[in-house]
Amino acid sequence: MKFPKNLSNKLDTRSQNNSLRKLSLPKNQIDFASNDYIGFSKSETIFKNTHSYLITNNSIQNGATGSRLLSGNHTIYQEAEKYIAKFHQAESALIFNSGYDANVGFFSSVPQKGDLILFDELSHASIRDGIQLSNAKSYKFKHNDFEDLEQLVQRFKSESNEIYIVTESVFSMDGDCPDLAELAILSEKHNCHLVVDEAHALGVFGNNGHGLVQTLHLQEIVFARIMTFGKGLGCHGAAIIGSQKLSDYLVNFARSFIYTTGLSPHSVATILVAYQHLETEKNTIDILRENIIHFNQEKQLLGLKPLFVRSKSAIQSAIIPGNKNVKLIANQFQEKGFDVKAILSPTVPEGQERLRFCLHSYNSKTEISEVLKRLASFVF
Numbered sequence: 001m002k003f004p005k006n007l008s009n010k011l012d013t014r015s016q017n018n019s020l021r022k023l024s025l026p027k028n029q030i031d032f033a034s035n036d037y038i039g040f041s042k043s044e045t046i047f048k049n050t051h052s053y054l055i056t057n058n059s060i061q062n063g064a065t066g067s068r069l070l071s072g073n074h075t076i077y078q079e080a081e082k083y084i085a086k087f088h089q090a091e092s093a094l095i096f097n098s099g100y101d102a103n104v105g106f107f108s109s110v111p112q113k114g115d116l117i118l119f120d121e122l123s124h125a126s127i128r129d130g131i132q133l134s135n136a137k138s139y140k141f142k143h144n145d146f147e148d149l150e151q152l153v154q155r156f157k158s159e160s161n162e163i164y165i166v167t168e169s170v171f172s173m174d175g176d177c178p179d180l181a182e183l184a185i186l187s188e189k190h191n192c193h194l195v196v197d198e199a200h201a202l203g204v205f206g207n208n209g210h211g212l213v214q215t216l217h218l219q220e221i222v223f224a225r226i227m228t229f230g231k232g233l234g235c236h237g238a239a240i241i242g243s244q245k246l247s248d249y250l251v252n253f254a255r256s257f258i259y260t261t262g263l264s265p266h267s268v269a270t271i272l273v274a275y276q277h278l279e280t281e282k283n284t285i286d287i288l289r290e291n292i293i294h295f296n297q298e299k300q301l302l303g304l305k306p307l308f309v310r311s312k313s314a315i316q317s318a319i320i321p322g323n324k325n326v327k328l329i330a331n332q333f334q335e336k337g338f339d340v341k342a343i344l345s346p347t348v349p350e351g352q353e354r355l356r357f358c359l360h361s362y363n364s365k366t367e368i369s370e371v372l373k374r375l376a377s378f379v380f
Contacts, residue, residue, distance in 0.1 A: 018323035019344045029339040030367050032357045037314045038203050038284045039362045040274055041234030049273045054265060065261055069251070072262030080272040084239050087275055088210060088227070089219045092247040093239045095271070096256065097263055099199050099228030102238040104130040105254030106195070106224065110246075111136035111164050116156050118149060119166035122174065124197060127166060136164075143171075144178045146186055153190045163192040164223075169212035170200035173348055173356070175315025177201075180212060184221045193223035203232020204314050209278045209285050233274040236267050288314060288361040295359055295368050302376045309354075316357040317343070318375065326353040329378045338371050 014020040040046055057076070066072040077095060084093035096102035107130025111117050117131055117138040131138045137156075141149040153163060165187050167178050180196065187194040196213055203209040209232060213222050225241040240250060250257055263271075295316055299305050307318040320326040323344045330342035333355075343356050357371070 017345075018327060019346065027334070027339065029334065029337050030363070030371070031339050031360060032363070032371055033339040033341045034360070035200070035231040035358060036234050037232050037358070037360055038209070038281065038288055039234070039360060040203070040232065040277065042362075043234070043277065046234075046270065046273050046277050049277070050266065050270045053269050053273060065264075067258065067260065068262040069258060074262075074265050074268070076265050076268045076272065077262070080268050080275075081239070083272055083275055084227070085241065087208075087278075088225065088241045089214060090225075090241045090243075092244040093227075093241050094247040094250050094257070095263065095268065096238045096240065097260060098236065099197075099226060099230065099238040100126040100129075101256040101260065102226050102228070102240050103127050103197065104133065105250060105256035106226065106240055107131045107166075108133035108255065109250065109253040110224075112161065114161040116160040116163045117166060118152050118163065118192075120144065120168065120171075120178070122171050123166060123168060124172055124199070127197060131166075144176070146179070146182060149183075150186055150190075153186075153192065157190060163190065164195055165192045166195045166197075168197040168199070170198075170204070170313045170315065172200055172315065173343060173354070174309040174317055175200075175311035175313045176309060177212060177311075177313065180218055181216050184216075184218050188221060194221060195224045195226075196222050197226045197228075199226065199228035199238075200231055200313065200315060202227050202229070203278065203285065204288065207282060207285075209281075229271055229274065233271065233278075235270045235274055237263055237271050284361045288359065291359050291361065291363055291365065291368060294365050295357070295372070298369050298372045302372055303380075304372060304376060307375075307379065314359045316359065317354040318357070319352060319354045320379070321351050321353055323353055326355060329375075330355060332378055333371070333374060336374055338374065340371065 081093045081095055096105060103126035111134045113135040115136040117136050119127060119140055120143055121140040122143045139152055141152055170177055184194060198211040201211040205212045206215040213219055213225055223242060224246060227241055228238040229235050292314060299308055309317045320329060326342040330340055333340040341356055343354050345353055
């Protein structure tokens with residue numbers, strides 16, 4: 001079949017740059033790659049409780065496919081959204097099919113023409129894609145640099161109707177966190193709307209894994225939080241957390257919500273049961289935190305600290321410049337039975353290629369020590 005030449009050339013360029021992506025099946029290796037930080041995707045309890053919930057509430061018969069504005073708004077949605085809002089100490093929660101859908105839906109519909117979006121330069125692709133669909137003007141600020149951000153606010157404040165400041169509580173590639181308390185003060189000072197993507201904080205930060213915003217008691221200040229369930233909760237979907245008016249607005253104007261088939265009753269029940277499970281799994285979250293501390297201590301003892309981006313989250317990234325170099329070391333890990341992934345340019349900037357270690361509650365301290373000893377042997 002004939003294939004467009006310009007598309008073929010783009011694939012060839014990726015191949016020549018050692019950056020061609022390919023799908024691969026998971027192998028039986030020690031997991032340092034997935035975002036299943038507290039093991040919820042493997043939880044037999046969540047699996048059994050979800051099934052029991054569906055049977056008890058007769059939800060399998062009551063569910064139907066379709067947009068939530070048509071036939072897809074089954075009763076579990078209401079119960080799950082009510083539970084999520086209460087868990088996150090907010091007025092309202094609105095479930096989307098994925099974190100990507102939530103970000104695209106929010107940023108394409110909420111900021112209006114005449115508004116301004118200021119976003120961290122390392123913001124996730126889903127945030128950027130949503131911003132590209134917006135009629136608002138947008139500028140990026142230097143990563144976690146609030147002086148640069150405030151200069152932009154002061155520069156454009158007089159000509160903007162509303163200003164939205166956008167960041168992540170845990171950045172997906174570096175694993176670092178902004179000073180959200182300082183950012184909240186800046187937002188209030190200039191009457192801006194603060195939006196925080198908490199995808200990689202849910203299940204990791206807070207006594208019940210409720211995220212970094214609540215840990216810092218900033219939930220009354222943040223205009224919107226995007227909670228993605230495909231990481232710490234180990235299931236599909238996401239929710240935008242905020243005021244009831246925000247949810248009402250999104251139901252009316254977020255196209256990724258309006259024009260898509262709603263999640264199945266089983267998927268929504270899994271979200272609800274996973275949230276309920278968070279409230280009883282403090283020990284699992286504590287083990288994850290202990291593993292993060294152990295990882296940081298071990299990389300210090302082995303002289304590896306200079307390679308790593310500073311992080312106190314479950315994401316730890318060692319910078320190994322060059323696609324060829326980082327892929328070579330990742331392959332060595334695979335051969336030794338460790339699932340450690342190379343993150344290549346253009347996913348990250350050229351020269352910032354890295355090995356990304358994702359830590360989990362089910363990783364043993366022995367496994368953590370061993371994977372770092374292997375890294376030391378590969379790079380020194």
